[in-house]
């Protein structure tokens with residue numbers, strides 16, 4: 001009787017303490033691989049030093065351990081105590097319990113905890129398709145819309161007039177625009193996912209309309225955006241910058257946005273933009289080598305288009321884009337296209353081994369040496385890391401100078417990640433608009449290094465960024481919709497806001513904490529909040545809670561790497 005009184009007293013104490021602000025046990029809400037490191041992040045009001053891992057359902061103790069020494073995490077303001085239960089390898093569903101911090105979300109330990117997350121994150125692109133009826137089917141009844149944006153026209157800034165094609169492509173994000181620059185890094189990263197992890201990612205059935213044909217579903221899905229990108233190239237090889245309505249529409253379903261979708265250019269001759277054209281060249285060069293076994297005719301078409309785009313950039317190396325008068329949709333206005341050109345040269349060489357691309361790359365890569373760093377992951381305005389990593393992966397001439405730089409940067413990055421309170425690679429400066437993609441791109445950088453020179457520290461640090469995105473963070477939140485016991489639920493995503501479904505469209509990565517108050521909704525966040533907590537799971541907060549194709553792409557890469565084990 002007395003024992004029971006003591007236990008119930010302890011339980012109520014731990015429950016009360018768990019009410020302390022910030023107290024709680026953070027875990028990857030999807031789970032952990034059987035043989036990989038497994039660490040929870042504990043913020044506790046109590047002084048307890050022990051933690052217990054219990055079987056979900058029965059509550060039976062499966063593991064007991066001591067909390068590691070506390071780490072003061074400056075970017076969240078939390079004092080974090082790691083709970084390392086890596087020795088627990090018995091597959092099952094569990095939760096972690098700590099006196100003074102309460103219980104974690106339930107999670108899985110097993111050989112394939114990320115398969116479902118990969119499926120949802122990659123299939124989310126099907127849910128972004130433009131120009132066709134979309135229906136997520138019986139798994140997600142009611143998640144559907146009709147074909148949209150089929151009314152295309154040339155905007156005066158394009159140098160053309162009259163009707164224009166409006167065919168296929170992915171809606172960029174929470175809006176319905178289609179943007180070549182953002183398509184570049186997004187589509188390129190997804191193609192790299194197949195190229196590096198096709199052993200796993202290439203075998204996943206995505207339940208899309210093309211499922212069951214002879215092409216891997218991931219390549220079928222990417223082809224939807226490649227086909228649109230093709231329509232954005234002019235006969236002279238140049239590529240127009242974007243295809244969007246003149247302004248963002250309201251929160252309506254895609255087919256209810258009846259405004260014309262304009263092909264928008266640079267506003268004066270040559271009307272196309274260099275960054276869009278170079279990104280296009282890089283992506284089509286990758287496509288040319290990956291689709292060859294499945295659709296040789298398309299592969300040839302992609303290579304021809306890539307080379308034509310390259311030649312255009314040689315004639316037009318710096319045609320920049322800004323929104324023309326009367327257009328207020330996303331700009332993706334990059335002021336320097338030399339990194340896009342380096343990426344194009346690298347991918348064209350990787351596909352053709354032609355000397356002109358080799359000469360360009362060797363004559364221009366040194367300028368980007370500072371971008372081989374532990375704090376410069378790829379992003380839509382800076383794609384030089386993809387060029388340099390790709391050159392090293394293909395063992396290009398002179399790669400012996402680049403490879404060590406990549407590995408030294410990865411060593412520094414892995415060490416910094418291990419020291420971080422939440423074991424995420426983000427630095428204070430990285431809590432920007434789309435910071436979750438910065439974390440995912442750091443993870444991609446670590447997996448590329450691991451491919452060049454396998455090291456457990458690289459892979460562990462890469463997975464640490466996945467643990468952060470899926471729940472081991474200051475907000476105890478899974479940032480991927482419909483993944484985990486406590487996922488984000490109100491993304492700035494028009495289909496999720498306009499439909500009647502209570503939950504958002506699945507598999508979408510939210511932008512994440514942003515140190516700058518860049519949307520009106522962020523005004524309600526308390527002053528002095530640390531950057532890692534500057535986030536609102538509210539539809540109005542597009543600067544922290546939108547979703548985007550270039551944010552989901554490195555997440556897909558990270559998940560494929562986690563599934564693949566390589």
Ligand code: G3I
Nearest residue numbers: 172173174175329330331332379432433434516546547548
């Ligand atoms: O890189 C600088 C950094 O050096 C500086 O310290 C930091 C200070 O906050 O700013 C960083 O720049 C940020 C940039 O994103 C980083 O890529 C800018 O503040 C920020 O305004 C900019 O936001 C972009 C946003 O559009 C507004 O322009 C996002 O990158 C971009 O992903 C987002 O893209 C939108 C499309 O336009 C429309 N579709 C939705 C999509 C996602 O929100």
Ligand code: 9MR
Nearest residue numbers: 173174175176248329330492540542546
């Ligand atoms: O929905 C738009 C989102 O895709 C953009 O990233 C964001 C910043 O450009 O703008 C959003 O649109 C808002 C507009 O900027 C201001 N009026 C409200 C719009 C919907 O939130």
Ligand code: ZN
Nearest residue numbers: 130131148149
């Ligand atoms: Zn559309």
